[in-house]
Amino acid sequence: MGRSHERLTDDIRAARRADLKAGLHRLTDRTLGKLRAAATEQGLDPDDYAATLRCVLLSADPGCRTRVFFGVGPGGLFRLRDREWQDIEPEVAEVKGEPVLGFGSPPHETRDGDRLTMDLGIPTPPSPYEPAPEPPREPFRFRTSVARPGDVLLMCGTGFAEPLRGEAELRAHLAGRWSDPEPPGLTAYLADVQVRVKGYADDRTAVAVWEA
Numbered sequence: 623m624g625r626s627h628e629r630l631t632d633d634i635r636a637a638r639r640a641d642l643k644a645g646l647h648r649l650t651d652r653t654l655g656k657l658r659a660a661a662t663e664q665g666l667d668p669d670d671y672a673a674t675l676r677c678v679l680l681s682a683d684p685g686c687r688t689r690v691f692f693g694v695g696p697g698g699l700f701r702l703r704d705r706e707w708q709d710i711e712p713e714v715a716e717v718k719g720e721p722v723l724g725f726g727s728p729p730h731e732t733r734d735g736d737r738l739t740m741d742l743g744i745p746t747p748p749s750p751y752e753p754a755p756e757p758p759r760e761p762f763r764f765r766t767s768v769a770r771p772g773d774v775l776l777m778c779g780t781g782f783a784e785p786l787r788g789e790a791e792l793r794a795h796l797a798g799r800w801s802d803p804e805p806p807g808l809t810a811y812l813a814d815v816q817v818r819v820k821g822y823a824d825d826r827t828a829v830a831v832w833e834a
Contacts, residue, residue, distance in 0.1 A: 631681055637688050642766070643692075646764065650762060654673060657672075674695030676697050676699075677693050678777050680831065688766055688767075689831075690764075695760050696780050697780055698780070700786065703772070705801045707793045709787065710765060772833060774831065774832055776831075781824030782815065788822075811830070
């Protein structure tokens with residue numbers, strides 16, 4: 623991605639969802655495909671050597687409010703706005719549908735049949751004897767959103783997403799803790815992420831962005 627950061631930044635700033643989705647989908651396929659290929663080289667079953675990849679891209683330009691989520695595998699993507707949690711995790715069915723205002727992406731092709739792609743500088747296989755890595759088995763997930771001042775964007779694994787979806791008390795607790803204009807310190811944040819919820823004991827991974 624680093625070799626195409628200028629183009630990537632321009633696409634995020636201009637909200638070119640089709641370009642972003644196509645390029646990031648290809649990058650994800652090849653990244654996880656290489657992982658599966660490495661498993662085969664080691665004599666392992668690629669199905670036992672899988673990974674979940676979930677990413678959020680944010681421009682360093684404070685004037686750019688477009689946030690881009692992409693990846694493969696289960697988890698959660700939430701937005702806290704006006705003390706209310708919104709579940710904006712892209713469902714697999716949504717990824718293939720028409721764009722929703724403020725989210726998703728336009729179709730891969732224009733009405734004239736021209737494909738919209740984005741060059742992320744990923745080289746193609748050098749010869750027909752070296753086949754391209756397999757795409758990931760999990761469906762690709764993609765979402766863009768426009769942030770507002772005061773929002774909190776939360777990306778997390780299933781260990782945190784499941785209790786947040788299933789327990790209203792946890793949502794209310796975190797909404798109260800995270801609705802202040804200033805984000806919590808690191809110690810307070812870690813304590814909030816580790817709040818015990820009966821019936822949920824999986825490991826938790828959570829990344830949050832407070833919008834100034």
